[in-house]
Amino acid sequence: MKRVLFVITGLGLGGAETQLVHLATRLKARGWDVRVVSLTPPRAYVQELEAAGVPVISLGIKGKLPDPRPVFRLAKMIRTWRPEVVHSHMVHANLVARLVRLLAPVPVLICTAHNIDEKGQRGSGRLREMAYRLTDPLCDLTTQVSRAGLERYVRIRAVPRHKIRYLPNGIDTERFRPDPELRARLRQELGLETAFAWLAVGRFVVSKDYANMLQAFSRVAPERNEGCLVIAGDGPLRPSMEQLASDLGVTERVKFLGTRRDIPALMDAADAYVMSSAWEGLPMVLLEAAASGLPIVATDVGGNSEVVIDGKTGFLVPPKDPDALAQAMLRLMGLPPEERRRMGAVARQHIEANYSLDRVVDQWEALYTELLERNGIRPRRMAFRGRRE
Template sequence: MEKKIRVLLVTSGFRKGVSGGIASVLHNYCTASALENSEIQFDYLSLGYQTFEPYREEIEACGGNLYCLDIHSNGKRRLIDIFFRMRKFLKDKSYDIVHTNSGALTQLLMMCIAAKTSGINTVIAHSHNALIKSKGTQIVYNCLKPLFYVAADEYYACALVAAESMFPKGIIKRDKWVFIPNAINIEKFLYNEETRISYRKQFRFEDKFVIGHVGRFNEQKNHAFLVDVFSEVSKQRDDALLMLVGNGDLQQSIKDKVEELGLSEKVIFMGQRNDVNCLMQAMDCFVFPSIFEGLGMVLIEAQAAGLPIISSDQVPVNETQVTEYIKYVPLSVDKWIESLRGIGRRRNRFENISIFSKAGYEIDSAAEKLRRLYCEHSNSCK
């Protein structure tokens, strides 16, 4: 039996919902047929303690090892801990590739430096976010970006804006970065009438106009703005409901805001769910008011489900617009109210899978692309 290519995937965490979309993206790739049954052997390293749920059983069944550095510090102390603990971890390990993933520049850079100074032959820096920075922070980041030339060997990003946010201008201008889409299992999200009827009956949504959102409760996802918009929409539509899926640090403050506005009966907090694909069948439209995004994988999922979508214009349009049913609107309460007013309850929600395949978001073809890249980096491509 030929020796497998050993790849270490590193990010803040691998717990669904708590770790953000990166965990879902990596899980989608590693369990796709092109990688799951290939010459690649994946191990997973979380910077902080994680339960790895609900992925643990599936990862271990594929022979993957799960490791945690147990880092809980912040700021400069966190970066120091990442460097020394990663180097200590890698000292006794033999990996062909270390694939680092983050939505924070300093964290991504430090993971790469730790791996490169540990003697790893191929270090991949993978940007998953586009950051809004103050002028002072931008100056600091511009000074740090050139360090990626020596800290990493390959540069991946989920969108051009994510690449520009993290990597030096030379990498972008010379087209040295690789687009790795946040691909999904399209068939899992395709519209299913039976699922829609079942879920709407289960949650008593049969006669409601359900506006849905999926995302962590943090500043980036902009829930407070969404609640302000919905407050006005609900005055115009008695049948309107807002479904919020996810957890996060700001969840309680948003609940308090909902209660203050007298919307407790109309805003449903679903918590963290493993059936987002089914919940999307129960929705009538999808909203995504993020202040910034590297991509926004749920926008691809919502389009696969055939939902009409109102999105912030702060997400990368070129990479996220797969169908004609997504509309990008500036973050103005009045403009969002007007856009939502124009959405009807139902329409034909069947989509052609080939549309998503051509855009690169079908997971099997995307995973095959990543497999070939891994093989090329290790000089063992079949």
């Protein structure tokens, strides 16, 4: 049985983590032996993975200071379990997995970047890009979830062009699809009644720029009295955003739902999706919204333009421009309902054609096989120290 070890910085409810869970469980169902390592203590998805037969191991990293011990623990794990493929996700896991290759035999190492810009605090983004550049010889291939991200990585010389490949996120189009019955039930539960409901899903962190969204909505609210904004998510900036909503006088029109596990139902309950991010990779929530048949207004950052076809499935606006965001929201709200439904239908067709989960998992399996064969390893009869698997 072929073995793949996924390594990720942490397991939360973010897009990168969701994508890893989809890939891990689908590969397990296809006959792969799969394990997941989280550098930090996991906060989500452990039950889902273990229910699918995928063990989750935490290296327990909690502090911010460099600690070599987790690297040695991961190396020991790899020497013992001997996976054919190690596939890391997110910047810290990518760098750790590369260093581990100095200590343990890894036939194929793939590192996936999930953002266009590995921004950190106090200017650490440049240090991370330099770390990518210095450790690039230790991995077989870096992949990017957006074409925009790929071009940026090549431009800043984090990765040479011949060692990076675009491979997008995938979405389960059966789980995310329009459901009129579910829509009616949840709208009643949320008290939306006849309101035009904008939905946003994501953590309250700097990259999502919820201040931009709330400022834009404060311009929309006086123009369209029936509009409301529903935000699902939590995070360190939530209290300050709740205060901002109060300062802007829109508290009664904004619903802060906190963390939710019924995102497909929330998508069905909404009339449109809005994203105000300052930077992105290829956001899973945009794929989910489009698959759910929602027209979208989003900032033109990262891979957003690969999901939102401007003028056909929604509207794109510059980042950090609440006036432009508000005007696009008003423009969408002003369209006839049948036109908005048509935009949503085109959005779903775009997702089905380019981002369906099974199609993306097919590409990953093909890539694993390609790299194993390129390295002179037969994927189905992998040999370690003279032993055939």
